Amino acid sequence: MSEEMWINMGPQHPMTHGLWNLRVRVDGETMTAAEPIVGYLHRGWEKMVENRTYPQIIPLADRLCYGSSFTWSHLYCLAAERVFNIEVPERAQYIRTACIEMQRISSHLMWLAAVGTDLGSYTILLYGMRERELFLDLMVELCGARMTYNYVRIGGVRNDTPPDFERNVTRVLDTFEPRIRDLEALCDECETFRMRTIDIGKINAADAMNLGLTGPSMRASGIDLDLRRHDPYEIYDELDFDVCTHTDGDCYARYRVRMDEMRESVKIIRQCLEKMPKGPTRVKVPRCPPKGTAVARVEDPRGESLMYMVSDGTDKPYRLKVRSPNYVNLSASPAMLLGNKISDVPAIMGVLDMCIGETDR
Amino acid sequence: MRIEDMRYTKADHLRATGYIFKSMKVTFKNLVRATVNRPCTILYPWEKLVYPDNYRGRPGIVLDKCIACARCVKICPNQCIEMVPIETPELGKVKRPQINVARCMMCGYCAEECPTNAMMVTPEFELAAYNRADMMFDPIKLQHPHKPGYEVNYSFALISEMKGGAAKTYAKNDPEMHDTIVLDGVKCISCQRCAKTCPTGSIEMAETGELNPKTKKPIKWPKFDNAKCVVCEQCVEVCPKDALSIKEVL
């Protein structure tokens, strides 16, 4: 143990949510170097979609990330709509916004569950999953699937909401809001959780910005920036919500930002339901878009996700590039890992919210 | 951009109080609740979640309704649908879709595209089998009892009308509003392949009134019955001279 040694944490390791490898050099228990290695789950997504027609890509975009599939198919449709140059009916935009926020909550809950197991508490896992089930049930009712929704369409959403959807959503939100307190009692108010997260994996604002951290991880470092407000898409500019920030830049701050975001999401969903107009939910879209390029970026639960689409006038995209937030967050992880103990690896990487499907594409 | 001094205030009420006693309280409450009532989990093989009708399990088909338009084959992102010939006493020799469920990703596109709602989503999701051959669902095996909720229906609006301010919606495959096939008469060689291939019989070879200068026979061009057409594009694909094309209604 007197020498430094390299440890391969992955590709098969309980800490890695998915298939990736973290090589760390440890001196005793302290990390002195870290190198994340990805690519084990590379499916050639960007090449694959070059051989699919525009609507066929939507279910594939769903499968970029199991945790937040809705945001990915929505992002794809947003980019495609900009290529097709079409407007989405207003009701569809409201439905989409509500669904994105529901997806954000369920993604954050799944993240919390994963953090719970990483830190050794299966109670957090099961409570998180139990709360998530409420939202999955809503999505099943809406679009018929639990995780890969295939609900967004280019030019709207697949179908209108079922008759008592609004009542169900309100009921779920009323159930869920007090239950956040339960989760917080397990995490925040438990001294051991704070011991494991406070002052762990610190990163300051300048580093976070330079290394391209986005989303809750960046906001935790004291940068008040949210693409929902900064570059509004759908109807976010009509809604009233706060951007949750924290200043410490450690794991606890990242955790707090996500918990607050869930509350904000509940607020947004309620507003969407209130303001939702009547009207069509889908427009008919031409098969082939005009030539051109389009870029769309949204605030994914994990950060800024971006799609750049080049169309050559045929019914298949010429090039579709995905910017996965996690890909960049992962590349920035050595900056957070260095100097911490090896026991902190699950805490730091778990709080980053890993999803390899979108990282490797 | 501005830089402000900000104390994080939102969760100041969440100071760690009593070390671990709050989390112990929460778990104990749950213990009592889960012991007195039932836990929130279900015993899977014996109990199952109740799913709504629109739950997307494997695709199912009603053979009588299917018209073999092969729109499902075209839309399938995984290319797991194939039209195969079958023979049944009621239908005779027909082509119907066969689905490789092992490759299917349950996106529900086939049901959404189906113009007659013959293909539908079924809530059947327990599809494990011992070998791959069992996962190949031929049309007979693919049949499923029909229920109105299994059909995937949607309504759409037209962009041109949306811009005009009217918000009229049309049902899926509204015969008034779907795309039309147009004929480029110069290219047509009157081979009748489109009429033969049309699954709905909406193409009729009609005389144009002109005579072929060489054979002195009347020239026949396809005539489209838009009410019957389901825009399956088979005629467009089969046309040897690319005389047919789709005119989209937008």
Add this chain to the structure above:
Amino acid sequence: MKVIIYDKPDKSEEEVAKAIQSKFPGTVEIVKITPRNIIMKVKREGFLDVCMYMKDEVSFEHNSCVTPVDYLDHFTVVYHISSYANHLMAEVLVDLPRDDPTVDSITPLWGGANWHEREAFDLMGVIFKGHPDLRRIMLPEEYQFHPLRKDFQVGRRV
């Protein structure tokens, strides 16, 4: 504790575009300005200077994405560089000849571009000069091809 708040844009799109255009009249060509988006073409010789200027003077803090596109006769590398302070995203297009796909790396400026450039090198074969660690990232080291190029033959699965 300090929080950096970006609630109102400092400069409008036109001002930013004009600033860059007037600083590098020969190298930068503004293609299009849309709300919260500037598309500009930059010659690859002066590209790094433009980026440095953008980062230091016009507060483009964040590199969102590096996208190489293969147009068969040339490559175009598209840099999406966002400015938090100005609430906009610049799309910087750099054309590279097909036989010499080399461009200056922007990793020294924006650390977030590191893996994007590695990926671009891996999948498209664009070489970034000055990148600290230009290795393949997705594919195994011993692969000889760059699969996202349009002349790459995809093996058909039957």
Add this chain to the structure above:
Amino acid sequence: METLYTVLQSLSEWLLGVIAWLIDWTRLGFLSGIADWVETEPVVTFLTTLLVAAIYFITLFMFGLCFIWMERKFMGRFMDRRGTQVGVLGFFQNFADGIKTMLKEHIIPKAADKGLFEMASFAIIATSAMLLGCIPLSPQFYVINVDLALLLGIAIFSFAPFGILIGGWSSNNKFSLIGGMRAAAQLIALEIPILMVVVSVVVMTGSLSFIGIVGWQQDNIWLAFPLFIGLITFFVAAIGESERVPFDLPEAEAELVEGWQTEYGGFRWGLIMLSDYLRAYIMCALVTMLFLGGWDGPDFVWAEIWYLAKTFIVFFFFIWVRVAMVRIRTDQILTLGWRRLLPLSIVNLLIAIALKTAEVF
């Protein structure tokens, strides 16, 4: 007084008498010497000891299984799920697991030190089984009742880290090496507070045998009341000693796969798992014995029942702490052991001495 030993002694005397009579009945002259020898004192003692050990071990083995079952069921309900479902109330899950681990292939890593690798697992299991013998269930139901039973038990208990360290080292695996190191550091850090608390109990009761300690408590007061600080200290340290969440650092599965047991599989692992629970039982037993009055209780049921009921209640608290907390870090455990528990145990010792000097009891 009829104890387990005397009952079994008369039983084995009778058994051996039957055997001797059978040998005599054959009237084979050369066997008559054996018949005489069979009835001698050493043989009777030997057989009695064997029977006592077997019965005691089987009884406590079943309680070990009950502990596993209890943990599974209670954790299930704590986490809003059901726990195991095999057999009557899920009790047969243990047997299913046992059969499964028994049927598995025994794999030794190629690069491992084979002898030490095997020895380590046996050292851990054997010490755990030995410990069972030190602790009586009641004044009647015990294996040994020596004057220094408490000291013997603690001594055997602290042999396990040695086995863990060897096991971790000989597996030739980086994870198990770190796990073994952690185990050694942690157990040593918590051993000392435990010993200090035990000393305070000894000071109060003036006895080192369990029967003496419990007898003193029956006569005076349960030690939990005067030595409450000691109870808390001992409880926390006991959780750490039995390597359970939140102190299961040596096998922290998030970062160290399975810690020092990573390379053990099959029946070896099954036994290690069982020994974990046996050690947890022993810790619960010590808490019961030293602070909660052992088998002291109203006379309408057997003393053993009182004792076991108390043990199960203490284990319930173990489970409760486990579900409510996340795992803490190595350095934090060491800090806790050296800087919190040690002073507390010294305070506790001072209280004990003060009480004794003031002749309150």
